[in-house]
Amino acid sequence: MATGISRGVPLFSVSKGLALLGAALMVVNVYLIFMVAPTDAVLGDVQRVFYFHVPLAIMSFVAFAVVFVASIVYLTRRNAAWDRLAHAAGEVGLVFVSLALVTGIVWARPVWGVWWTWEPRLTTTLILWLIYAGYLIIRNYAPNRERGSVYAAVVGIIGFVDVPIVYYSVQWWRSIHPSAVIGPLAEPGSLEPVMQTILLFSFAVFFVLFLYLVVERAAVRRAEDEIRMLRLAALNAGP
Amino acid sequence: MNELPPSNLAFLFAAFALTWVIFFAYAFFLSRRREELQREIRELRETAEGSEGQGGDGNEGD
Numbered sequence: 001m002a003t004g005i006s007r008g009v010p011l012f013s014v015s016k017g018l019a020l021l022g023a024a025l026m027v028v029n030v031y032l033i034f035m036v037a038p039t040d041a042v043l044g045d046v047q048r049v050f051y052f053h054v055p056l057a058i059m060s061f062v063a064f065a066v067v068f069v070a071s072i073v074y075l076t077r078r079n080a081a082w083d084r085l086a087h088a089a090g091e092v093g094l095v096f097v098s099l100a101l102v103t104g105i106v107w108a109r110p111v112w113g114v115w116w117t118w119e120p121r122l123t124t125t126l127i128l129w130l131i132y133a134g135y136l137i138i139r140n141y142a143p144n145r146e147r148g149s150v151y152a153a154v155v156g157i158i159g160f161v162d163v164p165i166v167y168y169s170v171q172w173w174r175s176i177h178p179s180a181v182i183g184p185l186a187e188p189g190s191l192e193p194v195m196q197t198i199l200l201f202s203f204a205v206f207f208v209l210f211l212y213l214v215v216e217r218a219a220v221r222r223a224e225d226e227i228r229m230l231r232l233a234a235l236n237a238g239p
Numbered sequence: 240m241n242e243l244p245p246s247n248l249a250f251l252f253a254a255f256a257l258t259w260v261i262f263f264a265y266a267f268f269l270s271r272r273r274e275e276l277q278r279e280i281r282e283l284r285e286t287a288e289g290s291e292g293q294g295g296d297g298n299e300g301d
Contacts, residue, residue, distance in 0.1 A: 019266075046247035049254040056258070095265050099258050106254040110247040209262070216269045223276035230283040237290070 015219065018212035025205040032198045049107045051199060054181060055206040057100035057125070061163050063093025063210065064132065068160040071153035080225065083149040086156055087139065088217035092210060094132045101125060112176065120169035121177035128166055131159035145228070 033051045040047035070086035073079070104122070109115050116122065135155045142148030170177050171185055180186050181199065191199065 044246050046245075046251050046254075048251060052255065052258055095261070099261055102257050102261070103254045106250050106257065110245070110250045213266065213269065216266070216273065220269055220273050220276060223273060223280060226280055227276060227283065230280065230287065234283070234287060234290075237287075 015212055015215045018208055018215060022205065022208040022212050025201075025208060029198075029202050029205045032201060037195060037198050038192065043111060046107060046110050049103050051202045053100055053103040053107060054199065055203045056096050056103065058182060058203065059206045059210045060093045060097035060100055060128075061167070062207075063089045063096060063214075064128075064156075064160055064163050066214075067093065067132075067135070067156040071156035074149065075153050075157075080149075083153070084218050084221045084225070085214075086153065087149075087221050088214045090132055090135050090152070090156060091217055092213040094129065094136065095213070096206075096210065097125065097129050097132065101129060117176070119177060120173040120175045121166065124162060124166040124169045128159075128162045131155070131162055135159060 029051075033048050037048060037051065039045055066089035067086045070082045070089065074082035074086060101122075104125075105115050108117070135152055138155055139148040139152045142151050165172075167180065167183065168185070169175060170179055179190070181191055181196075182203075
């Protein structure tokens with residue numbers, strides 16, 4: 001009986017706490033986006049997509065930065081915990097960049113008149129998506145788990161080169177994409193103070209949700225590793 | 240003179256709805272997978288403990 005309790009799922013885990021916090025903050029965020037944020041004078045209501053689209057894109061950059069750092073540490077120390085972190089952040093980053101692409105496509109149709117155009121920001125973001133899709137695929141197609149982790153770490157380090165290219169693409173090439181509203185390229189006063197405050201709040205909300213998904217995905221990967229070890233131990237023990 | 244910009248509410252709804260559907264689908268998938276794996280770990284441990292116990296009894300008997 002005691003064994004079952006000690007090995008059971010904790011009633012209040014970190015991921016559950018983050019999920020509850022993220023959900024509560026998201027309710028406030030939606031209220032701010034739809035009830036407090038002013039309607040854009042040029043784009044109208046569809047501009048509100050921006051409060052989701054920009055944080056999703058930036059959080060994917062954060063995720064790929066985590067992959068980059070964790071991959072370097074994994075290659076130098078060969079500690080599986082760093083590989084699990086890189087794997088989790090890579091998958092969550094791919095979900096976030098997919099959502100950034102989807103919200104961007106839906107925004108582009110009424111604003112630009114097309115769903116998709118091969119302009120620098122969109123093209124480099126699609127390349128980013130392909131790099132990290134490849135990052136996850138390579139893990140499954142490697143001859144064994146450890147080699148897959150090493151190959152993926154190399155892709156995670158080299159692939160990160162595309163992140164600053166995506167960010168600076170609006171400055172380096174002629175682009176119809178709106179200019180950056182956050183980071184070194186953001187011009188002061190490019191956003192109304194109330195819009196900026198709501199955008200920052202939205203960043204905080206998506207950061208909590210990002211942490212929740214990474215913790216959850218890392219837990220899944222840890223459980224997968226444990227099952228592999230248990231099966232190996234059972235095989236070694238013999239009949 | 241001041242013409243209001245079009246609302247494009249359908250696109251606004253689509254963007255938010257798609258975000259939620261994809262996000263919740265992924266979170267649900269992770270949650271389910273985690274539960275399944277934890278159950279599998281418990282079963283594997285119980286099997287291992289059971290076979291250890293049986294093995295121990297057998298050795299004692301021999």
